[in-house]
Amino acid sequence: MATVHQWSGLEARALRKALRKSIRGFAEHLGVAVNTVAKWEKLLSETTPQADSQAILDTVLARAEPAVQERFERLLDSDGLTHRPRRPPVPSLGDHETWAEDLERAMVCLSRQDFTFARTLLDRWLHRVLPGELDERGQYLYGRTLTLFGDMRRLQGTVCDLITAARLYADARSLFIGLRIPRRAAQIELSLAVVEEMSGRLESAASRYEALAEDDRLSRLDRVRARLWIGTALSKQGRADSAIVLMRAAAREFYDLTEPVDWAVAQQKLALAHRGAGDLIHALRYIETARSTGRPNSPLEHVQLDTAHAHILLSDPATADEGRTTLAGAAATAGQHGLGHQLRSIEAIREAQECA
Template identity: 60%
Template sequence: MATVHHWTGLEARALRLALRLSVRAFADHLGVGVRTVSKWEKLRASTEPRPDTQAILDTALARADAAAHLRFETFLSEAGGSRTGRWATPAAPPAWEYESWADDLDRVVVALSQQDFTFAECLLSRWQSRFKSAELDEKGLYLFARSTALFGDLKRYRGTPVGLLSAQHSYAGARAVFMHLGIPRRVAQLDLSHAVVMEMSGKLETAARAYESLAVDDRLSARDRASARLWVGTALSKDGEHDYATRVMTAATRDFEDLAEPEDWSVAHQKLALARRDAGDLTAALRFLDIACTTGTARSPMQRVQLTTAQAHIFRTDPATRDEGLRLLDEAAQIAAQSDLGHQLRSIEAIRRTCEGAFKPLHHRPGSR
């Protein structure tokens, strides 16, 4: 049901229309003068009922039935300041606005997980353009900061160089608000997201150090700490420290198993496969890859691209499976291009360039494919 934090003539008129009462009947219903209601009708958002009348309006709205509440919300959304062409927002948005905002942010999370970037951006822009941070109370600021952080995720997932810079900017803005609100868990999550951007930007050692710190940070959940530990390994492996990276990622794998997180456990094996491939241990790489392929779901485009790219990267190492690896690389590139996954597409193109040079198979043990 709708509630109003602060009544103006605009909301009062919307309530009268929702109750389907004339000006006189509405005045009688509230126990106020007809002249008072007429003033609300004329001045709308530029006039405010007295505090005692605000309470009367609260009671009248609370006693209205569900159909009247729906009409009230509809009239408000259509009313919006005739002089500005927009609904004049009170100092704090109504509670039902906050609920709608929170619901839309949940939808954004789902859209991002499915790489539906256009829909996610539409939902975020709807709220970011509607309110200024200075207009919001603490609950509104929390939603504003969450929206800003999700904008950062959107830019990061798309992975363009400009997008990564924009993601950093969004994360910094959201972090400042969460610091102001005193929500340390959200601050630490943004520190983790910022470290991911550093890794994607090629700052591998800096990212690894940040991950190491966050892997033991009590502000984060156990799952986030395990993810940070896994990402220590991925950054170190990219930087050539394959053996230590394997040890760290193996520890993260055990953490995900203890936490009963099968999807994370599967992804960890995918990362382990790549680390062992880069270390020259193709037998172990194939073993870890087989675990990742048989236990993971790879439902979203990003998951399919990552798993297919890992398969291609490992298969192309062995002359016997090199053609299959190149085919899988093309398949991953096609999915990445269709899903606007810029960072993954650039990574695939980098692998392709290495394929154009002389093919030098890595040493592998007997029995590998």
């Protein structure tokens, strides 16, 4: 299928003809005004649809039947467009504003694990612009786009996703270093350390966290998060006692900073560390605190909390059945929302339970 990097009235007309629709029917199909389509057809190559319309046209073409796509390619070829290279234009000031708004929308989508719409918003810009031709504002937005795309792949969390996330983060970090924005570069280094931990490279992750916990480029909150994550890596290595000391200190700082969400996450991680130390009484106490105060708002937060709770319940034969039920619910939610890393964690817990 032909790829349209930048729609003009010519490509829009070709798509209308390929769909065999009138101007009015095409406008209704797209959900835009008839006058808008009429303008495209009048000005042809001299007009460029708005960013939202560009995305709608992309979607309609992608969802069209193969026969429609073939007709579209033939129409482009007859107009001499198929073989004419089209350079993505340098975004204007108005484009920058639209781009920034799309990034805000993508962040909301990621917080809800709506990966499909987030990808649509981010792809729109990654495929539209060439970073080497952007001004400083455009390069900053491109770096943020790469970062959010990395966040999406990290949240999805398959092995392939984590490899891709690391590459995207590295590219974004290089951009922010070039733009002399050290805080953004350091935040990405923190994300790279998370990818290391998720990939099972625990010693390397702990080392990165330790360095970033003292890095003045980061805010105090980010440095405390790094200290909490040192404890996470240590706990996964079986060094529960050292992990608990670090996690308690981080939890106190989150309390002082009035960060209830981070404080609740610390309670959850402390619960797992106590479970690793064989102290199920404290593990249950901490996980109940996390469950009563955490109030998860996203599928990921629900899965993480339920998985931690189930892991602790499975450690006691008296509560093992409840643990299996809770874990099954977490797996269903993770599968529904494409949370690959969480599914791998759940499977590892099940395998360990079977071997016990």
